[in-house]
Amino acid sequence: xxxxxxxxxxxxxxxxxxxxxxxxxxxxxxxxxxxxxxxxxxxxxxxxxxxxxxxxxxxxxxxxxxxxxxxxxxxxxxxxxxxxxxxxxxxxxxxxxxxxxxxxxxxxxxxxxxxxxxxxxxxxxxxxxxxxxxxxxxxxxxxxxxxxxxxxxxxxxxxxxxxxxxxxxxxxxxxxxxxxxxxxxxxxxxxxxxxxxxxxxxxxxxxxxxxxxxxxxxxxxxxxxxxxxxxxxxxxxxxxxxxxxxxxxxxxxxxxxxxxxxxxxxxxxxxxxxxxxxxxxxxxxxxxxxxxxxxxxxxxxxxxxxxxxxxxxxxxxxxxxxxxxxxxx
Numbered sequence: 535x536x537x538x539x540x541x542x543x544x545x546x547x548x549x550x551x552x553x554x555x556x557x558x559x560x561x562x563x564x565x566x567x568x569x570x571x572x573x574x575x576x577x578x579x580x581x582x583x584x585x586x587x588x589x590x591x592x593x594x595x596x597x598x599x600x601x602x603x604x605x606x607x608x609x610x611x612x613x614x615x616x617x618x619x620x621x622x623x624x625x626x627x628x629x630x631x632x633x634x635x636x637x638x639x640x641x642x643x644x645x646x647x648x649x650x651x652x653x654x655x656x657x658x659x660x661x662x663x664x665x666x667x668x669x670x671x672x673x674x675x676x677x678x679x680x681x682x683x684x685x686x687x688x689x690x691x692x693x694x695x696x697x698x699x700x701x702x703x704x705x706x707x708x709x710x711x712x713x714x715x716x717x718x719x720x721x722x723x724x725x726x727x728x729x730x731x732x733x734x735x736x737x738x739x740x741x742x743x744x745x746x747x748x749x750x751x752x753x754x755x756x757x758x759x760x761x762x763x764x765x766x767x768x769x770x771x772x773x774x775x776x777x778x779x780x781x782x783x784x785x786x787x788x789x790x791x792x793x794x795x796x797x798x799x800x801x802x803x804x805x806x807x808x809x810x811x812x813x814x815x816x817x818x819x820x821x822x823x824x825x826x827x828x829x830x831x832x833x834x835x836x837x838x839x840x841x842x843x844x845x846x847x848x849x850x851x852x853x854x855x856x857x858x859x860x861x862x863x
Contacts, residue, residue: 538595538630539839544584547843550596550629552836558634560608565637567602567620571653571833572628574842574855575599575686576775581626582843587798590626596843597628597857598800600635601643601652611637619643621652623660623803629839631859639803641814644822654828654854655817661772661799662690663813665748666698669795670768674699676745677764679735681755683720684711684852687772691748692718693826700746703738705731705755714852718829731755735762743767753778760786768793775849829853 540553560566578596580586604618614620614637621641627633643652666672678695682688683704695702696719704720706712712723724734735744735758743764749756752774759769760782771794782794802810820826833856834842842855 536631537836539836540593540595541582542592544582544592546583547579547840547847550582550840550843552839553593555630557632560606560611560634562609563611563637564608564634565604565611565614565620565640566606566608566632566634567600567622568605569600569602569628569631569633569859570649571601571859572597572857573599573653573655573657574839574846574857575657576773576846577657578629578843579847587800588625595627595629597626597630597633598624599653599656600624600628600633601647601649601655602633605632608634613637614640619645619652621656623656623800625800629836629857631836638807641818644818646822650830650833650856650858651828653856654830655821656814657799658686658690658854659694659817659826659828660810660813661687661797662694662748663817664799664802664809665770665772665795665797666691666694666746667816668809668813669797670746670770672698672700672746675701677701677703677739677742679703679705679744679747679759679762680715680720681705681726681747681749681751681759682775682849683715685750685775685849686846686851686854687750688748689715689718689829689853690826692720695719695748697820697825703735703744711852714829726755731758732762735759739764746770748772750774751776752780756780760792763790763792766791766793768795771796830856832856833858835859 622635678700703722704715705724747759750772753776
């Protein structure tokens with residue numbers, strides 16, 4: 535038996551509880567991992583409320599990204615051996631001591647990377663890199679606006695935007711959050727609590743507007759983005775942490791030749807895995823070069839996983855919140 539945080543009904547984080555469950559066994563093409571750390575994401579709250587794109591039925595454990603050590607190989611597994619350090623993208627199941635995952639969702643973890651960094655890496659860096667590099671084709675010299683710039687995906691978008699040569703405008707709701715974005719490379723800062731976002735973007739771009747907007751928030755910030763985007767600008771729809779899904783007036787897209795681009799990062803693991811593989815190779819190379827670094831603001835033991843998730847839901851954290859699991863044998 536093993537410990538896991540289990541969702542028994544789709545009523546949100548409050549319904550999660552620590553249980554003893556059977557250890558999983560890998561099927562063909564799968565490996566069983568001893569989980570050492572799991573990243574906490576806003577999407578974990580959606581899956582516990584039955585609102586995720588691919589929704590499992592209870593009982594299940596949340597958790598989309600883990601770092602760990604291979605305990606067992608399924609039939610037909612090649613290129614991975616017992617004892618390997620792995621970063622894995624799981625469809626769910628990361629809030630647990632062990633998980634079974636398909637090998638095409640596993641990436642070798644550099645020896646220089648800590649378990650916590652490994653679990654903090656895939657979702658936020660993967661989402662931002664594929665969004666900016668593959669979907670928006672962000673170019674050197676372009677202006678990038680990053681909303682929610684102190685959050686998990688926001689900070690990585692700032693860092694990756696700078697790596698790709700963009701001028702980065704960061705928005706956040708407090709001076710403290712903006713300072714974190716500045717430390718990660720933001721060129722200009724907009725306080726969404728005290729400043730008019732549309733006006734400030736126009737001022738900072740000499741009236742032209744932003745070339746690319748990275749939006750994990752939605753709501754009024756999406757509206758401000760649409761009204762301050764440049765001709766042939768691109769708005770990346772990452773999520774709706776603000777709670778409101780925007781309705782897009784198509785005439786605005788027509789007048790400025792604007793692209794609104796959805797980014798469903800997990801879909802690449804199944805539908806376009808070569809893009810995800812190429813992205814990960816680039817990101818691991820940048821990490822080893824010291825160009826990017828996960829920002830972990832808090833770590834909780836498995837027993838406090840609900841508290842960790844509530845921290846993310848309340849948007850009180852900067853960067854990543856991590857669940858640490860077990861210890862080195």
